[in-house]
């Protein structure tokens with residue numbers, strides 16, 4: 001599946017979460033040298049710029065309390081998904097920079113749709129401290145960035161789940177969720193109901209990152225055209241990735257995160273990727289964006305030796 005052509009797409013959305021600033025994420029990751037470092041690794045890189053997204057200050061009515069800014073987020077995801085489809089049609093691998101995690105609804109919709117049109121299905125590797133499996137009914141905050149994985153699995157507001165006219169975007173049998181350590185009470189039910197496989201931090205502690213990633217890659221990569229990687233920077237412990245909106249202690253170490261991404265690179269089955277929730281307002285000297293670039297490089301095949 002190795003594709004030498006990569007297209008960077010910025011999705012500077014921050015409507016999906018309460019702590020503002022992820023709209024600056026794409027810029028921070030570019031400033032950390034993503035494009036030139038991918039080129040140094042041998043990729044042909046094009047940067048498609050940022051998709052247009054509304055600013056919170058320009059939206060008069062935030063809409064439903066259970067899913068704030070739902071209409072604006074759905075419109076942004078529709079736009080992003082369309083660009084992702086086009087990118088794949090041009091033979092390029094989409095690499096999307098968030099933005100809060102709600103943009104994944106658009107990215108995954110685009111990748112899913114491209115392969116669906118060819119009679120193929122994709123897997124989904126979701127790396128995150130949270131399960132992102134809330135629905136407007138279960139969400140304590142109404143922030144959509146806590147819902148995108150549920151949406152990809154077909155649960156949630158129709159405006160998001162039925163983007164491009166069908167649901168689910170990914171068969172839950174091919175969804176692997178790695179790194180979770182903070183779940184809302186009612187979210188557990190959605191995880192069980194969808195049947196997605198969740199690997200908790202406890203499981204990583206007990207079995208080790210290598211064993212967990214082997215299983216996760218088999219779930220997302222088995223019987224599919226390949227998988228999409230959705231990487232939330234809050235997976236990594238806040239001591240290495242302080243610039244995220246919802247840090248949770250007990251995250252992956254620097255090396256655990258790299259090992260996970262090196263195994264993604266070794267698998268050769270990643271068809272698209274996104275890195276989300278980089279928040280420069282909360283960061284220290286762009287450390288989190290720099291780590292994001294390093295981890296992307298590992299997933300794209302960078303090796304120590």
Ligand SMILES: [Mn+2]
Nearest residue numbers: 101128132232
């Ligand atoms: Mn997330």
